[in-house]
Amino acid sequence: MSASAVVFYMLAFFILATGLLAVTSRKIFRSAIWLLFSLTGIAGLYFWLQMEFIAAVQIVVYVGGIVVLIIFSIFLSQQSGKDLPVPVRGRQVVSALLVCAGFVLTCLLVGHYAFRPAGQPSGGGIGVGTGEGDMGGNASVGNIGAQLLSTSEHGYVLPFEVVSILLLAAMIGCIAISIKIKPEDK
Amino acid sequence: MPNYAYIALIPLLPLAGFVVLGLFGRRYLQRFSGVIGTAVVFVSTGLALWAAYQYFFGTGSTSLALRSHPFIMLKANWLPFSPHLSIDLSAIIDPISVMMIAVVSLVSLMVHIFSLGYMKGEERFATYYAFLGLFAFSMLGLVLSGNLFETYIFWELVGCSSFLLIGYYYDRPTAVAAAKKAFIVTRFADLGFLIGILILSFQAETLDIRTLVQRLTEPGLQLTSITGASFLGISAVSWGLSLVFIGGAGKSAMFPLHIWLPDAMEGPTPVSALIHAATMVVAGVYLVARLFVLYGADPGVLHIVLYVGAISALLAAVIACTQTDIKRVLAYSTMSQIGYMMFALGSLGYTASMFHLFTHAFFKALLFLCAGVIIHQVHSNEMQRMGGLRKTMPLTHACFLVACLAISGIPPFSGFFSKEEILLAAYRANKLVYFIGLFTSGLTAFYMFRLYFSIFWNKPPEGHPHKILLVESIPLVILALGATFAGFIPFSRLMNPDGAPEVGSVFSSMAIAPVALALLGIGIAAYLYRKESDRPAKLASAARGFYTFAYHKFYIDEVYLFVTKKIIFNLIGRPAAWIDRNIVDGLMNLIATVTARISAGIKGFQSGKVQDYVLYFFAGIAGLAVLFIYIYT
Amino acid sequence: MSQVPLSHILIVSTALFFIGMYGLFTRRNMITMLISVELILNSVNINFIAFNKYLYPDRLDGVFFTLFIIAIAAAEAAVAIAIFINLYRNFHSIDVEAADELKF
Numbered sequence: 001m002s003a004s005a006v007v008f009y010m011l012a013f014f015i016l017a018t019g020l021l022a023v024t025s026r027k028i029f030r031s032a033i034w035l036l037f038s039l040t041g042i043a044g045l046y047f048w049l050q051m052e053f054i055a056a057v058q059i060v061v062y063v064g065g066i067v068v069l070i071i072f073s074i075f076l077s078q079q080s081g082k083d084l085p086v087p088v089r090g091r092q093v094v095s096a097l098l099v100c101a102g103f104v105l106t107c108l109l110v111g112h113y114a115f116r117p118a119g120q121p122s123g124g125g126i127g128v129g130t131g132e133g134d135m136g137g138n139a140s141v142g143n144i145g146a147q148l149l150s151t152s153e154h155g156y157v158l159p160f161e162v163v164s165i166l167l168l169a170a171m172i173g174c175i176a177i178s179i180k181i182k183p184e185d186k
Numbered sequence: 187m188p189n190y191a192y193i194a195l196i197p198l199l200p201l202a203g204f205v206v207l208g209l210f211g212r213r214y215l216q217r218f219s220g221v222i223g224t225a226v227v228f229v230s231t232g233l234a235l236w237a238a239y240q241y242f243f244g245t246g247s248t249s250l251a252l253r254s255h256p257f258i259m260l261k262a263n264w265l266p267f268s269p270h271l272s273i274d275l276s277a278i279i280d281p282i283s284v285m286m287i288a289v290v291s292l293v294s295l296m297v298h299i300f301s302l303g304y305m306k307g308e309e310r311f312a313t314y315y316a317f318l319g320l321f322a323f324s325m326l327g328l329v330l331s332g333n334l335f336e337t338y339i340f341w342e343l344v345g346c347s348s349f350l351l352i353g354y355y356y357d358r359p360t361a362v363a364a365a366k367k368a369f370i371v372t373r374f375a376d377l378g379f380l381i382g383i384l385i386l387s388f389q390a391e392t393l394d395i396r397t398l399v400q401r402l403t404e405p406g407l408q409l410t411s412i413t414g415a416s417f418l419g420i421s422a423v424s425w426g427l428s429l430v431f432i433g434g435a436g437k438s439a440m441f442p443l444h445i446w447l448p449d450a451m452e453g454p455t456p457v458s459a460l461i462h463a464a465t466m467v468v469a470g471v472y473l474v475a476r477l478f479v480l481y482g483a484d485p486g487v488l489h490i491v492l493y494v495g496a497i498s499a500l501l502a503a504v505i506a507c508t509q510t511d512i513k514r515v516l517a518y519s520t521m522s523q524i525g526y527m528m529f530a531l532g533s534l535g536y537t538a539s540m541f542h543l544f545t546h547a548f549f550k551a552l553l554f555l556c557a558g559v560i561i562h563q564v565h566s567n568e569m570q571r572m573g574g575l576r577k578t579m580p581l582t583h584a585c586f587l588v589a590c591l592a593i594s595g596i597p598p599f600s601g602f603f604s605k606e607e608i609l610l611a612a613y614r615a616n617k618l619v620y621f622i623g624l625f626t627s628g629l630t631a632f633y634m635f636r637l638y639f640s641i642f643w644n645k646p647p648e649g650h651p652h653k654i655l656l657v658e659s660i661p662l663v664i665l666a667l668g669a670t671f672a673g674f675i676p677f678s679r680l681m682n683p684d685g686a687p688e689v690g691s692v693f694s695s696m697a698i699a700p701v702a703l704a705l706l707g708i709g710i711a712a713y714l715y716r717k718e719s720d721r722p723a724k725l726a727s728a729a730r731g732f733y734t735f736a737y738h739k740f741y742i743d744e745v746y747l748f749v750t751k752k753i754i755f756n757l758i759g760r761p762a763a764w765i766d767r768n769i770v771d772g773l774m775n776l777i778a779t780v781t782a783r784i785s786a787g788i789k790g791f792q793s794g795k796v797q798d799y800v801l802y803f804f805a806g807i808a809g810l811a812v813l814f815i816y817i818y819t
Numbered sequence: 820m821s822q823v824p825l826s827h828i829l830i831v832s833t834a835l836f837f838i839g840m841y842g843l844f845t846r847r848n849m850i851t852m853l854i855s856v857e858l859i860l861n862s863v864n865i866n867f868i869a870f871n872k873y874l875y876p877d878r879l880d881g882v883f884f885t886l887f888i889i890a891i892a893a894a895e896a897a898v899a900i901a902i903f904i905n906l907y908r909n910f911h912s913i914d915v916e917a918a919d920e921l922k923f
Contacts, residue, residue: 001822002822004822004823005822005823008823008827008828012827012831015831015835016831016834016835016838019835019838019839019858020838022842022854022855022858023838023839023841023842023845023846023851023854023855023858024842028848028850028851031851031854032850032854035854035857035858038858038861039857039861042861042864042865045865046868049868049869049872050872051868051871051872051882053882054864054868054882054885054886057886057889058864058889061889061890061893062857062861062889062892062893065893066857066892066893066896069896069897069900070850070853070854070896070900072900073850073900073903073904074850076904077850077903077904077907077913084846084847084848084851085847085914087845087846087847091797091801091844091845092845094801094844095801095840095841095844095845096841098801098804098805098808098844099837099838099840099841099844100837101808102804102808102837102840103833103834103837105808105811105812106833106837107830107833109815110826110829110830110833111826115825115826115873115874116874117873117874117875117876139879139882143879144879144882144883147879147883148883148886154878154879154880156883159883159887163887163890163891166890166891166894167890167893167894170894170895170897170898171894171897173898173901174897174898174900174901175901177898177901177902177904177905178901178904178905789923790923792922792923793919793922793923794918794919794920794921794922795915795916795919795922796915796918797843797844797845797847797852797915797916800843800844801844804840804844
């Protein structure tokens with residue numbers, strides 16, 4: 001058991017524990033904070049997988065953006081100190097059963113499937129970057145940026161543009177949905 | 187052979203009259219409906235008389251020998267069930283059918299003309315003429331039909347018209363009850379008729395009357411013996427014939443299915459004249475005559491016909507002697523005379539029976555129409571309220587007298603000739619029935635003249651003279667002429683079951699006994715009723731038990747009521763209604779309730795809560811995943 | 820990272836996924852439902868990165884998928900909050916069972 005394996009298991013435990021606390025906590029603010037911890041744990045997992053860029057994006061967008069948004073909305077809509085209502089016992093049991101069943105099913109599938117890594121190094125497309133053929137070498141910021149905006153075979157410029165339109169639409173949509181129409185003044 | 191295709195018009199014209207008057211009469215044609223109805227029947231009568239003339243007397247007319255083989259005119263294939271069994275609409279031309287269309291249309295015309303005056307001022311005048319047109323169509327169709335099932339169809343139509351006309355005054359509960367009773371009793375008899383048709387057509391494998399008669403009487407076939415198909419020791423063909431006779435007996439008011447006829451007098455009097463005296467009630471006799479060759483070949487059933495006819499004749503005559511309502515007396519008289527026709531057929535006196543049918547139509551219709559005039563004058567049906575009317579209504583008096591003489595069988599009126607022929611045939615066949623017929627003719631004369639004297643004599647003449655309408659007097663005169671002279675038509679030369687002219691003269695010594703008995707009856711009636719006295723009352727109290735029994739029509743109606751109310755209603759009707767309400771309806775209600783409960787249970791799935799939907803969604807996906815991964819691979 | 824087999828990472832992400840599902844079924848508050856949805860999306864992200872790392876080390880497709888998912892999740896969370904605010908204005912509660920008018 002190497003050190004990195006130990007680190008992985010600790011991270012995994014942290015993520016799952018805080019996730020579980022997030023969905024079962026009685027106070028809503030605590031639930032949001034547990035989510036924050038869980039997301040940070042996931043960022044740690046990305047770091048362990050040597051995908052630093054994604055980890056950074058995770059922290060910046062998820063933790064710094066979405067969780068903050070959630071906390072703001074909690075403040076806007078109710079007293080955050082109040083306890084959340086306990087769900088119906090029957091529903092808890094049924095959901096727990098279903099979820100466990102689904103988990104077992106998927107784990108069986110995962111166990112049976114033989115994952116084969118793609119053997120050949122440097123398949124087509126732009127593999128520009130500092131360390132070719134090395135496992136973590138391609139995922140540098142420069143590479144990601146270049147490939148994100150390239151128009152060749154493995155380029156992602158079209159989804160990039162579409163997502164930017166989506167973000168624009170989301171912005172306008174948010175404003176349109178939650179706008180308060182003032183009553184007409186005389 | 188002349189072309190008789192125009193015969194189809196004879197029933198169809200009154201049908202057109204019915205449709206037009208029924209649809210438009212009430213709104214638009216109220217006052218002209220009488221004229222329209224009469225005009226239509228007038229044309230039909232003209233065509234029918236022309237056909238009769240052509241058939242019997244014209245150039246190229248069929249000779250007597252050929253006339254016993256009827257020919258089929260105008261066949262239209264309607265409902266072919268199989269190559270042998272198909273219901274066609276065909277018209278049969280044969281001596282009795284030609285005679286019947288002449289009689290029916292003529293009497294119908296008389297009644298139509300009479301009703302122009304009698305029913306004037308009625309609110310539903312147009313409806314009355316519409317129903318009369320329907321009846322004329324049905325009756326003419328019945329006598330012309332050449333297919334046994336077609337006969338049944340028209341039979342039911344006639345019953346329907348009778349129902350509509352008896353219940354014409356539908357706001358009177360007695361009329362409604364009488365119409366229901368007539369329809370139900372005849373319908374019940376028609377069940378026998380239908381089963382008989384099915385048996386006969388099954389045995390002969392055809393519904394066409396001519397072919398049926400030919401096949402069932404093939405020499406050497408012996409269908410009427412029990413070596414063929416049989417049931418309970420009687421051959422199938424005999425069963426069929428007796429069941430058909432039951433149907434005929436119902437319609438012709440033979441004992442014991444006669445209970446509807448007296449009650450049917452609730453209808454308007456011209457209706458009684460047309461339907462319940464001259465035409466519809468003789469339908470049973472006509473049916474037996476139509477299948478006469480078959481009946482003749484089966485002695486067992488022939489005996490049934492003979493005795494039923496004789497019993498009905500005697501029973502009705504006895505009851506008629508005690509009744510006080512003028513129309514009821516005439517109703518029982520009709521039943522008695524039809525009994526004569528029936529036992530004439532039972533004695534193989536085909537010509538005699540048809541002759542009596544012909545003459546009876548005239549004098550019975552005349553009697554009823556005169557009764558109508560009298561009832562209008564006196565405003566009552568009861569004989570006790572009438573009396574001494576001979577000076578106030580001279581024409582009616584004369585016609586009524588002519589009719590009474592005819593029905594009593596006094597020469598030279600028509601009734602004498604036809605009754606003599608019947609008694610002759612009965613004498614040859616069965617002496618007991620002959621004596622019953624003889625005694626009944628004496629009774630007939632007695633009760634008819636009892637009626638005559640009670641109406642026109644009995645009390646001193648009083649009241650203002652009655653003004654009779656022209657449209658009422660014309661039919662009376664025409665029918666009176668018919669009742670007088672119809673006896674001279676040589677029927678035996680015109681029709682016969684087997685083509686040979688009948689032998690025997692009426693003016694033999696056999697004729698003396700009935701005429702003498704009739705004169706005796708008239709004498710007794712005159713003694714009792716000519717002057718107002720208490721002699722009838724003393725006579726009645728002398729035979730008190732029997733008199734009461736006969737006055738209440740031998741309590742036959744009460745027996746019927748008991749059977750239907752206590753037995754059929756309670757034992758069959760009530761349980762059937764209970765089953766229908768609780769079990770059949772309950773089952774339907776149960777199905778509906780179960781469906782409603784299930785649906786109420788299911789509707790909880792659409793709760794409107796997002797989380798429930800997510801749960802169901804995920805459960806479905808999990809199920810599908812299991813299905814596709816583990817079961818289908 | 821070669822000592823940890825791919826299946827272990829997948830099990831972790833599956834567990835996170837089903838924890839998020841459990842939260843989605845049981846929590847009555849709209850905002851906590853949103854939190855559960857975020858957990859689910861993150862589990863998918865872990866999957867993508869893990870596959871990219873272990874199975875296709877010379878390509879970057881998993882990274883891009885993850886980037887896009889993060890972006891879309893952000894947009895979706897924003898719109899969801901806007902909807903919650905609107906619902907709160909109408910029903911005066913962010914209890915998800917208050918908005919059940921589309922029922923039988």
